[in-house]
Amino acid sequence: MAAPDEPELSQAQTEKLLQFQDLTGLESMDQCRRTLEQHNWNIEAAVQDRLNEQEGVPSVFNPPTPRPLQVNTADHRVYSYIVSRPQPRGLLGWSYYLIMLPFRFTYYTLLDIFRFALRFIRPDPRGRVTDPVGDVVSFIHSFQETYGQSHPVFYQGTYSQALNDAKRELRYLLVYLHGDDHQDTDEFCRSTLCTEEVITFLNTRMLFWACSTSKPEGYRVSQALRENTYPFLAMIMLKDRKMTVVGRLEGLIQPEDLINQLTFIMDANQTYLMSERLEREERNETQVLRQQQDEAYLVSLRADQEKERKKREEQEQRRQEEEKVRQSALAEEQRRRTLEEEKERKSECVPPEPPADDPESVKIVFKMPNDTRVERRFLFGQSLTVIYDFIFSLKETPEKFQIITNFPRRVLPCLPTDEQPNPPTLKEAGLSRSEVLFVQDLTDD
DSSP, X not given: OOOOOOOOOOHHHHHHHHHHHHHHOOOOHHHHHHHHHHTTTOXXXXXXXHHHHHTTOOOTTSOOOXXXXXXXXXXXXXXXXXXXXXXXXXXXXXXXXXXXXXXXXXXHHHHHHHHHHHHHHSOOGGGSOSOHHHHHHHHHHHHHHHHOSOSOOOOOSOHHHHHHHHHHHTOEEEEEEEOTTOTTHHHHIIIIITSHHHHHHHHHHEEEEEEETTSHHHHHHHHHHOOSSSSEEEEEEEETTEEEEEEEEESOOOHHHHHHHHHHHHHHTHHHHHHHHHHHHHHHHHHHHHHHHHHHHHHHHHHHHHHHHHHHHHHHHHHHHHHHHHHHHHHHHHHHHHHHHHHHHHHHHSOOOXXXXXXXXXXXXXXXXXXXXXXXXXXXXXXXXXXXXXXXXXXXXXXXXEEEETTTTEEOOOSOOSSOSSOOBTTTTTOOSEEEEEEEEOSOO
């Protein structure tokens, strides 16, 4: 029995599904959908549960069976480094800390209550991402206006694009979430992030993406990474074919300490990156080999097709030649039959030969092109056309010919022309009672 069709997703659910896939790197869309459905389409809870699963923390939906605790640090734990704020020193420091403590507590408590109440009145505008690239570019311009042009090279694109580029190029991606209102943000940007050694290190070793959490794009990433405090940095790389957070740095960290921590994270995960590179090289080599095989097959196929084409052309040429010969033979046979019919018709039209004692008769001896001799009598009053028709009716006579006298040598006008539509008679042509005429073959001409 076929399973019932799954209900169609709304536009908002589709957007959450794609967003969840970008943030977690899951390739299976069905798995992404099941996870979100388990969390009632709460993307923040779903992403957090997914991160907990990657860090080795049991999922609330898949409780493990009781067994001895075994933690594989290299595979299941994200390296986390938190810099605590320095404790007050001396009597003056502690006095100032204790005096300001109630004010700070009251301020942050009231601020949290105000923000919490504001959520019921007006939805957080950061929850809807409409122009992620514009959010990133706006943050970069704001950062440059505040801290100058000397800073690491920011990736000018969305978080998803940065993930895709880092995955494609097999590079580390360092994500920085900028907390505008945090007390350590300004010092971190001036004293750590914009120092020459940090700029050189980041620009040469990884991609660097940053955005303010006051922007919808930064807020979206903040909800996925779930930072605890600011400044916040997350190191992401391709691990086990998924983009994975492998390091988290939180708090006001100094330049040298930042470089050391990032170097430690990179060294700890270098084997995974090398494995991905080797696997990709093998896939590329396999792809190149398959492409070469496909190209060789195409070359062979084209050669076979060319041979087949030439064979068909030769066969067609032979067929055309044979057809041409056949048509030529048919035409020649038709011409021969037509000539024979014409000769027979001319033979029937030739008047009978006059008797030898007729005083108006002319004896003519014809020398044929094949050296044979034909003798016949005609009347002086008959047209030269009669002579021509008689010669034409003979079987040995060629298709085209003319009749010539010897002394003087001239061609007898036996056929009508435009100037002379009625050929002359034998007498008018100046023939005597006994003549020898020559039949000249004009077929080749």
